[in-house]
Amino acid sequence: MQLPASFTRLALFVSTAFSGLVPTSTPSAASAKSMSTSPASSTNDASRPAVKWPEPITSYDVHVYWLPSSKKQRAEAVAMYRKAQQLFPHLLFGHIHDRPVGPHPYCMYEIDIHKAEDFSRFVPWVALNHGSLSVLIHPHSGDMVKDHTEYALWLGEKVPLDVGMLQEYQDYLTRRGEL
Template sequence: MKNPTVEIKNFHAHVYFDLESREAAARIREGLDARFEVHFGRWHDAIVGPHPKSMYQVLFSPQQFGEVVPWLMLNREGLDILIHPTTGDDVIDHTDHALWLGEKLPLNIEVLRRITT
């Protein structure tokens, strides 16, 4: 491990969608809600923060990673999903520490840099 003193507080999954795939995103959200004790962010139907598409966020604990992420892998309905830890460094969490299911979308990391400086 590069830095053993860094603590992962939780994980975020960002489920990206557009108008045509919003129903699929809703099914994924319903499936997660039925199976796991996760917390959902609100629906963002427009670009927000570093994210290039509409999305919603799912927050889950490090202990849930081994259950939530495989479920997302098998049930993402073709949607792109960014999964990243929360360590206190948003730039590194969204880049070096990021895991992508589907296509790796271009994030606007400059937004995160402005927020953290």
């Protein structure tokens, strides 16, 4: 079966975006303290129930975009990426893409949030530090199209994603029984 070119681009993005990547480290006491959002966070976390994602959400992605022609925005994006790695080393940081990839029409990188409690610390930090960059925050609910459209949150200007490419990939995975 011949796959559409857009599907091939998306499959390549999915297969390479995080190949071989792991969280950069475990949080140090200093970085964990800097992520505190209230005095209660310094109490014994074992006594508090674990925060869970509401069903059917399993995780969130944060995509940070910049224009390919803007060296200033690229520098801003890389500085934000490095600062986020320092403050949130336990998150999964994707590659920095200096060209459009998959359904994303601009340069970008992705940071994955797998724990609900990290969302409440990381997303407010992104809201205050994204500067001139556009940011897409979306869940993984099992519906890629809705995740990137109806369920998506935007900081800064909304970027026009290639939703048709997402639909093709979702249809392909559904036919294979992977969704």
